[in-house]
Amino acid sequence: MRKLILSLVFVLATGSMMNANTTAEQITPLIIKKSCFQLAIETQDGLEENGVPMETASAAAGLIYDLCMIGNE
Amino acid sequence: MVDLLLLVLKNNKMNKKNSCFLSVIILFTLFSFSQKKGGEIIYKIESIKNIVNEKTISKSDIERKTALNFMNESLNLNVSKFSFRLKFNTTESTFELIDVLESDNNIDKGYKIAKILIQADNSYYTDKETNIRIISKNAYGKDVKIKSLLDSDNWILSNNTKKIGIYLCNEATTILEVQNNKGIFKKVITAWYTLDIPYNFGPKGYGSLPGLILELSEGSFKYYVSKIKLNTLVKIEKPSEINLIKQEELDSIGKERTKKINN
Numbered sequence: 598m599r600k601l602i603l604s605l606v607f608v609l610a611t612g613s614m615m616n617a618n619t620t621a622e623q624i625t626p627l628i629i630k631k632s633c634f635q636l637a638i639e640t641q642d643g644l645e646e647n648g649v650p651m652e653t654a655s656a657a658a659g660l661i662y663d664l665c666m667i668g669n670e
Numbered sequence: 671m672v673d674l675l676l677l678v679l680k681n682n683k684m685n686k687k688n689s690c691f692l693s694v695i696i697l698f699t700l701f702s703f704s705q706k707k708g709g710e711i712i713y714k715i716e717s718i719k720n721i722v723n724e725k726t727i728s729k730s731d732i733e734r735k736t737a738l739n740f741m742n743e744s745l746n747l748n749v750s751k752f753s754f755r756l757k758f759n760t761t762e763s764t765f766e767l768i769d770v771l772e773s774d775n776n777i778d779k780g781y782k783i784a785k786i787l788i789q790a791d792n793s794y795y796t797d798k799e800t801n802i803r804i805i806s807k808n809a810y811g812k813d814v815k816i817k818s819l820l821d822s823d824n825w826i827l828s829n830n831t832k833k834i835g836i837y838l839c840n841e842a843t844t845i846l847e848v849q850n851n852k853g854i855f856k857k858v859i860t861a862w863y864t865l866d867i868p869y870n871f872g873p874k875g876y877g878s879l880p881g882l883i884l885e886l887s888e889g890s891f892k893y894y895v896s897k898i899k900l901n902t903l904v905k906i907e908k909p910s911e912i913n914l915i916k917q918e919e920l921d922s923i924g925k926e927r928t929k930k931i932n933n
Contacts, residue, residue, distance in 0.1 A: 631733055638931060639734045644741065646726050648848050648855030648889065649787070651924030652809035656786045661737050664779055 633665035708759030708904035711882070712768070712897035713873050717749045721787055721890045744780035745787055745890070752790050754893070756871060758882075762906040763871035766793040788891065794875035795909050796820055803875045804909050810923060814915045820878050825861070827879075834884045834895065837864040842879055846888065849921050851928050860887045867900065 641658035645651065720742040727738050753768045767790045785791065792807040798820065805816045823844045830841040839862035848855045861872060862885040872883025873893040886893045 636733055636737055640737045643722055643726050643734060643738045645850040645852045647722050648857060650848050651850045653786060653789055655810060657783060660782055660786060
């Protein structure tokens with residue numbers, strides 16, 4: 598009986614730890630294969646293609662860069 | 671009037687009691703004249719189309735697609751959280767974001783992106799008498815002010831009307847030119863103004879129309895009235911003209927920066 602309880606506790610604890618890891622990964626909004634710098638430039642490019650003013654597109658790209666860097670840490 | 675009172679004070683040798691009384695009158699007059707009758711309008715904002723269109727997104731690779739979709743989704747989710755206040759009197763107006771002290775919003779990435787894309791931190795001042803508009807904003811990490819002429823908007827008034835609440839509104843359109851690294855973009859601005867509120871102001875420094883603007887569409891966003899408070903005394907403070915820069919100069923800074931980044 599004691600063995601059964603111990604194994605149940607072990608299974609539950611392992612499950613919680615796995616869930617914790619998944620959540621941490623989900624916080625990162627972008628999964629990046631290219632450099633954050635490149636992604637920021639391309640984001641600015643995409644916004645400007647749609648008529649967004651330069652300084653606004655640049656500020657948004659700056660935030661994307663920061664988020665990307667946090668995600669890569 | 672103040673000068674006249676001062677002159678009277680100077681010329682007549684008055685006793686202490688009388689001069690005290692006159693000083694109070696002067697101060698009262700000064701205070702009354704610094705406030706003019708006007709009102710306060712609260713505008714909400716909604717997204718009327720995605721800021722990045724499907725064409726741009728479809729030709730992007732997976733990472734760029736994710737980043738650009740994040741822009742659109744952030745706006746759609748957060749745009750309703752922003753409110754703006756237009757304060758106006760007979761001659762001047764200011765338009766700025768009503769700050770919400772929500773700590774959750776400040777750490778939310780989507781909220782931050784939406785705030786940037788809406789240009790919610792910009793503040794706008796207009797003065798009908800001097801025909802000027804001053805936009806205060808942060809560009810490339812610096813606080814700058816851009817001055818332009820109010821009557822440069824070249825509104826085209828149409829016969830189209832619609833009711834907004836109890837007010838009958840007329841339509842006016844103009845073109846906003848945005849210049850960036852990709853070229854010059856012409857955006858149609860549509861304003862719905864009412865002659866029932868005869869003040870020539872509106873959101874984002876737009877105005878010079880025969881009545882107050884109750885609804886304004888500019889690019890991906892629509893500003894609409896949520897509260898109207900009229901017939902109040904409103905004091906408007908003119909922003910200082912420190913860090914004044916021309917839009918053309920700001921555009922050159924932007925282009926220079928992009929050139930440096932790409933090299």
